[in-house]
Amino acid sequence: MSTTTAQLPSTQSAVAAPARRARLTLTTVPVHTPAPGEVVIRVEWCASSPLDLHKADGGLVVPSWPFVVGTGGVAGTVVSTASEGDLKGLGVGDSVISFAWGSEKMANTQQYLTVPAYLVSRIPEGISKPAASTVSVNLVTVFHTVTKDLGLGLPWPIPSGWTPKVADAAILIWGASSSVGMYVLQVLRHWGYRNLIAVSSGRHHDSLKDLGATACFDYTKPGVEAAIVKHLGAAGVPYIIDCIGSVEGTLRPLSKIAHDGTRVAIMLPMIIRDATEEEEPLYESDTANVLPGEWADGVVLRGVRTHFYLENEFFKERLQSEIVPALLAQGIVKPNNYRLVEGVSLLERAQKALDMLRQRAASGERLVWGVAEE
Template sequence: MSPQQKALLLSKKHGDFELGSRSIPSPGTGEVLVKVQSVALNPVDYKIRETGYFVTDYPAVLGVDIAGVVEELGEGVENFRKAIECKITLFFGLAHGNFTNDFGAFQHYTLTDAHFTAKIPPSQSFDSAATVPLGLDTALVGLYGNHFGAGLTPPWTTNVVESKTPIAILGGSSSVGSYAIQLARLSGFYPIIATASPSNEELVKDYGATHFFDRNLSGKQLKAAINKITDSPIGIIYDAISLPETQSVAWELLADNGILVLTLPASVKEDEGRGRKTISTFGGPHAPQNEELCTSSWAVVEKWLSEGAIQPNKYEVLPNGLEGIIGGLERLKSGQVSGTKLVAHPQETQ
């Protein structure tokens, strides 16, 4: 019988989360077995329960933000091989999980795809590293993806020079928004305009926003304020919130032939006369359309974190291990979390 582990299971479609057990998987070719120390929560985790999207097999293990101890390497995994050859027996990784049980975050041990797994540098903790994968990938695909994004040139593939090209990011204190700001900085955008709650102004500026505006401004008010800092048209806007009201504001700002990147389906209608278009992004690196881009970006994640080019999100640690995730998801759903990622420690499960 295979060794067993504790896991937080979604019992059935639209069902309840329950603590249970399942077998510890073994890594196949190109896979890594991780002892999960920290997981970060995301809205998609409770939306899967509500909608039934992405998951077909129940009981289901959810969660995609993973940080932990690398326990075992499958055949063909090279990005951790050097550490083993150097007699390093304990090393740490962060990874973007997937919507299948063996690759889910909410359990003691999980498999990860080596292409989307990176070493955690000494400057980062398990908790901070766990806040990175989904938020960074969603921001990154939205900006640089050719299918689910604006198709910009990735900054890690070219020499970047600061331009006078503005970008606006709505929801700059959200996880996705914070990484969009940082990537915009790496891409040389200026000014980097961000909206958020006034209480998160300093946080958003710490991420790299050059100009901050209250998220409660109307489209006309925001446009008037932005016109005072730049007379360049805003050809790209990343709406990290993507509710109908934020999309309406973004549409008011967007220049002719501009691109509005969304994290939810579009509620505004594209207008051929002005050439503006919307793109609903999807940050899953395992999607065939994203594999090449994300394999390339994950190769530099350790370097970004080590050098401080990318800062992880602020976080709050939840009590009670896997069981604490249940209450954490309820807080996310009810809008009780702002500018902070909720993180749980699966190994602390009683």
């Protein structure tokens, strides 16, 4: 049952991947009426996620081909709501963003996606939809990673006078100019963690300091691991977030920095070989299979799986519906910079965005493109 279903078409176009590494195509899929607690969003903007490439080129978590692509962020307008269930106060006409995944009806490369209201955030005044589309996926990832994989506190609302028990412990964020990394810095700074060491290419260091980094290192410079170990001193680094998960690019250097007791949260999948025009990518999801014997005894490796964040009942009910909008409204978290991917049709924009992911064109920014046809 829904309030405005009559205004919705029964079918729509969506972008599909017909086979691994094949060119994308358009397909026709149903527009799903909202079940209790669900809303329908007219998709205006989507932000590509590297997971789109991991799926299209690597077949990662693809149950069967063809599949409707689009697991990244989305920004649009609520056009229909269920007439029952917890709608988190959402109504027709609200400007919203969402991090939704799983079934095809939630994919962000179709005009209408149908999604539980707890996976939706209202966009506060003053933030454009393309900018807002960059937020949900990786801001949610940060809450999940920090609490579940590092075991650190991010209480909400922050109790008066609360400071983290380990406020001065070093937290090393490798890949800090990635979308995940930029949200890590902003969240940890706000919650009072004040020893945030960022690793990125040098051109991003000033902006990362603005987001909360207290020291920056350039991973493209030889000897960066030794420079970081020297900076850490005897206290070492109890917490590391590897925002990239590249076996040679991030995990090998981190294996020279982590020590007995270090917890390392790694964004899955771990990348053995990146996708290129010539070669298929190779991925690994089991941390035990990566650089075995090269980590110090007592290092705790954790593969991050944000798709399980709903197991945390508090985050399920409040993270996207309440915490994300509040952080944006109060200016605590700024959306990522974004680059618009142009093209005359939905399919052209989708293909270009996928090609740009394969070329690793994004540096300190998201790739954002329009979904609703003009």
